[in-house]
Amino acid sequence: MSQLLALQNCSFAYGSGDFRLEGVTLDVGPGRMCGIVGPNGSGKSTLLRIMAGIAHPAEGSVCVRGKQLRRYDRRELARVVAFLPQSPSPSFDLTVREVVGLGRYPYQSGLGLLGSRDEAVIDRTLVETECERLAGRLFSTLSGGERQRVLVAGVLAQEPELLLLDEPSASLDIHHKSHVFDLLRSLTGRGIAVVVVTHDLNMAAEFCDELFLLSNGRVARTGQPEEVMTDVLLSDVYGARLRVIEHPLSGSPMVHVMGKRSDEDRE
Numbered sequence: 001m002s003q004l005l006a007l008q009n010c011s012f013a014y015g016s017g018d019f020r021l022e023g024v025t026l027d028v029g030p031g032r033m034c035g036i037v038g039p040n041g042s043g044k045s046t047l048l049r050i051m052a053g054i055a056h057p058a059e060g061s062v063c064v065r066g067k068q069l070r071r072y073d074r075r076e077l078a079r080v081v082a083f084l085p086q087s088p089s090p091s092f093d094l095t096v097r098e099v100v101g102l103g104r105y106p107y108q109s110g111l112g113l114l115g116s117r118d119e120a121v122i123d124r125t126l127v128e129t130e131c132e133r134l135a136g137r138l139f140s141t142l143s144g145g146e147r148q149r150v151l152v153a154g155v156l157a158q159e160p161e162l163l164l165l166d167e168p169s170a171s172l173d174i175h176h177k178s179h180v181f182d183l184l185r186s187l188t189g190r191g192i193a194v195v196v197v198t199h200d201l202n203m204a205a206e207f208c209d210e211l212f213l214l215s216n217g218r219v220a221r222t223g224q225p226e227e228v229m230t231d232v233l234l235s236d237v238y239g240a241r242l243r244v245i246e247h248p249l250s251g252s253p254m255v256h257v258m259g260k261r262s263d264e265d266r267e
């Protein structure tokens, strides 16, 4: 299968030199849903920025559809890859519909006018993300979770082939979290590839085909959720006492934090 995204032996360091992402090799095929997981500071956002062409590796190569990422111009790349950062800059004084409309910029003419096809895509993504009720509101007046859903709508409106999202469900309630993961999963049916950074290991296990587990700037393991989510590996990487069990309904791996109560129960 030809890869949509391929990273080969990528290394990256910030100017301060305190953190290094080292020797990352991985690929993402069309229609795949991949989760990047790992502790705080392990390099997940840095890796996603490299995939988006925002951070440039000092060594190694990043290819999208077989072409080096740095050889794309911005608009051309934006028609293929959409990126939702962990802390997007606020869009002051724009309505929700206008914020979602920003996702159409790679398709706009020099005048920046939206055509009927753009409007139709905006309508569709507002509905898909359950944001249509918010369409006329000022973005700056929304709650944290509402903003997050609107920003997801914005990257969907970009109609990319590869969607990169950094913790898109961090502020969402359980309904909207499952809705966003369901929606992302449904995109893969259209051949769109999704890479999602998340701290929710159980959601990642349930929805992703493959996980990339990062630890201190290195890929500790890649594979199907059941290959990556093991007691020993997760406990070691997270420095916590964790047990992985099989979900009784779905059969997916499910991580459980071993607290004091669990110890008492076992005695």
Ligand SMILES: Nc1ncnc2c1ncn2[C@@H]1O[C@H](COP(=O)(O)OP(=O)(O)OP(=O)(O)O)[C@@H](O)[C@H]1O
Residues within 6 Å of the ligand: 014, 015, 016, 019, 038, 039, 040, 041, 042, 043, 044, 045, 046, 047, 086
């Ligand atoms: N602009 C920067 N300049 C210097 N160091 C940075 C910069 N951005 C991130 N870092 C450092 O690089 C390391 C990896 O950061 P990154 O944001 O990729 O982690 P993360 O895995 O996404 O963490 P989190 O789960 O907290 O979002 C951290 O130690 C962080 O302090």
Ligand SMILES: [Mg+2]
Residues within 6 Å of the ligand: 044, 045, 046, 086, 166
């Ligand atoms: Mg991060």
